[in-house]
Amino acid sequence: xxxxxxxxxxxxxxxxxxxxxxxxxxxxxxxxxxxxxxxxxxxxxxxxxxxxxxxxxxxxxxxxxxxxxxxxxxxxxxxxxxxxxxxxxxxxxxxxxxxxxxxxxxxxxxxxxxxxxxxxxxxxxxxxxxxxxxxxxxxxxxxxxxxxxxxxxxxxxxxxxxxxxxxxxxxxxxx
Numbered sequence: 622x623x624x625x626x627x628x629x630x631x632x633x634x635x636x637x638x639x640x641x642x643x644x645x646x647x648x649x650x651x652x653x654x655x656x657x658x659x660x661x662x663x664x665x666x667x668x669x670x671x672x673x674x675x676x677x678x679x680x681x682x683x684x685x686x687x688x689x690x691x692x693x694x695x696x697x698x699x700x701x702x703x704x705x706x707x708x709x710x711x712x713x714x715x716x717x718x719x720x721x722x723x724x725x726x727x728x729x730x731x732x733x734x735x736x737x738x739x740x741x742x743x744x745x746x747x748x749x750x751x752x753x754x755x756x757x758x759x760x761x762x763x764x765x766x767x768x769x770x771x772x773x774x775x776x777x778x779x780x781x782x783x784x785x786x787x788x789x790x791x792x793x794x795x796x
Contacts, residue, residue, distance in 0.1 A: 627670070627673050627674050627675075630661050630665075630673040631665075631670060631673055633647060633651060633653070633658055633661060634661050634662050634665045634673070637658060637662050638662070644658045644659045644662070656700075659700075660700065660703070660704065661673060663700075663701075663704040664704050664707070667704055667705065667707075668707055672704075672707060675709075676707065676709050678708065678709075679731070680708075682726065682729045682730055684706075685717050685721075685729045686726065686729065688702055688706050688708070688714060688717065689714075689717060689718060689721055691705070691706075692714070692718075698711075699711035699712075699714045699715055702714055717729060743769070
């Protein structure tokens with residue numbers, strides 16, 4: 622939900638356009654920041670009433686590059702660029718600039734949300750592979766199974782050793 626709806630923003634824009642006093646007077650009278658009022662008026666001038674609606678945008682890399690090039694070419698401020706390209710927050714453009722300077726064009730690509738998936742543990746050999754007689758299996762398959770079984774054996778031995786150490790520590794603590 623937006624903090625201010627479209628009708629309220631339109632009312633403020635119209636007060637600024639026809640009333641004396643300018644942005645600061647209108648902003649102060651309604652408990653707003655003058656920069657917000659200035660942005661609403663500029664957006665209304667360029668995009669009309671559509672410039673006052675809430676917009677959640679997902680921007681692709683060519684669009685982001687276009688915005689950054691235009692800022693550099695025309696020496697635009699972030700606020701001016703956000704109004705021209707109908708981007709609701711100049712902070713988003715500042716983020717794009719930081720990403721571009723840190724990692725180039727590739728850094729502007731959207732990243733997947735959420736935690737990265739953990740690396741999968743090696744899977745044990747399938748049961749279907751065990752049904753084939755050893756004489757018919759390739760040497761590569763047999764070596765792979767041998768490696769897996771050795772690792773499993775070492776793991777179980779280590780686990781058993783840790784359990785024994787804990788038991789010994791618990792008995793020592795009791796006595």
